[in-house]
Amino acid sequence: MKIFGIIDLSTIDYPKKCSAVVFMSDCNMECGYCHNYEPMKKNTYDMDPYEIYKKIDLTFADAIVISGGEPTMQPNSLKEFCKIIKKEENLPIKLDTNGSNVDIIRELIEDNLIDYLAIDVKCAFEKYSDIAHYDGNNIRNNVKELIKLCKSSNIFIECRTTYIPDKMDENDIIEIVKTVKDCDLYALQQFDREHSWKREYKLLREPTMEELIKLGGIAKKYINNVFIRSKEGVVHL
Numbered sequence: 001m002k003i004f005g006i007i008d009l010s011t012i013d014y015p016k017k018c019s020a021v022v023f024m025s026d027c028n029m030e031c032g033y034c035h036n037y038e039p040m041k042k043n044t045y046d047m048d049p050y051e052i053y054k055k056i057d058l059t060f061a062d063a064i065v066i067s068g069g070e071p072t073m074q075p076n077s078l079k080e081f082c083k084i085i086k087k088e089e090n091l092p093i094k095l096d097t098n099g100s101n102v103d104i105i106r107e108l109i110e111d112n113l114i115d116y117l118a119i120d121v122k123c124a125f126e127k128y129s130d131i132a133h134y135d136g137n138n139i140r141n142n143v144k145e146l147i148k149l150c151k152s153s154n155i156f157i158e159c160r161t162t163y164i165p166d167k168m169d170e171n172d173i174i175e176i177v178k179t180v181k182d183c184d185l186y187a188l189q190q191f192d193r194e195h196s197w198k199r200e201y202k203l204l205r206e207p208t209m210e211e212l213i214k215l216g217g218i219a220k221k222y223i224n225n226v227f228i229r230s231k232e233g234v235v236h237l
């Protein structure tokens with residue numbers, strides 16, 4: 001299982017829980033604002049999933065977050081790691097994904113291996129090729145399918161979008177929230193240019209809190225539970 005980092009204790013990655021976070025390597029997208037793109041390329045190491053489990057200090061964690069990269073790029077390792085966590089610790093597991101691999105997530109859900117799914121919905125679907133270097137045509141259907149799967153399996157489903165004002169506008173947010181309206185939580189995240197790996201993104205404008213709150217208000221017309229995540233903190237609208 002290729003990973004590029006472990007955090008033993010985080011209070012921000014699994015809502016209302018203290019979690020340990022494992023960052024799995026590899027990704028099939030190439031988002032210009034990705035914070036993890038360079039650490040993933042430079043710091044990846046390969047270990048047996050059980051060794052990784054033993055390496056995590058779970059003294060204070062009451063949940064596990066599997067992030068990345070895109071964890072579904074390593075389906076066998078991902079599944080094995082979830083099984084180990086469930087068998088050894090029986091902790092809730094949150095999976096962060098870009099929504100590109102529905103079949104793998106379906107298997108995890110059918111095997112009762114995840115409790116929380118968080119999908120990054122990057123932008124309006126026709127903009128995926130620009131922002132994520134990925135064909136967005138299937139992503140819209142994948143996202144809808146994943147929300148349906150989670151709702152029918154009692155898995156908490158979060159969707160979130162990192163808002164980049166120079167690349168998006170409120171029409172993107174309207175298109176996204178109409179697509180994800182049945183999710184349990186929608187979060188608008190503040191684009192952070194400093195930690196973007198692509199030079200072009202380091203020069204783009206970050207949205208203000210006022211802009212995010214205005215967009216959050218638009219999202220609220222479709223979804224009850226809307227959060228803003230910014231450098232200043234988290235706001236529940």
Ligand code: SF4
Pocket residue numbers: 027028029030031033034035036037068069070098120132
């Ligand atoms: S999908 Fe996530 S991990 Fe992959 S490049 Fe985009 S932001 Fe980074």
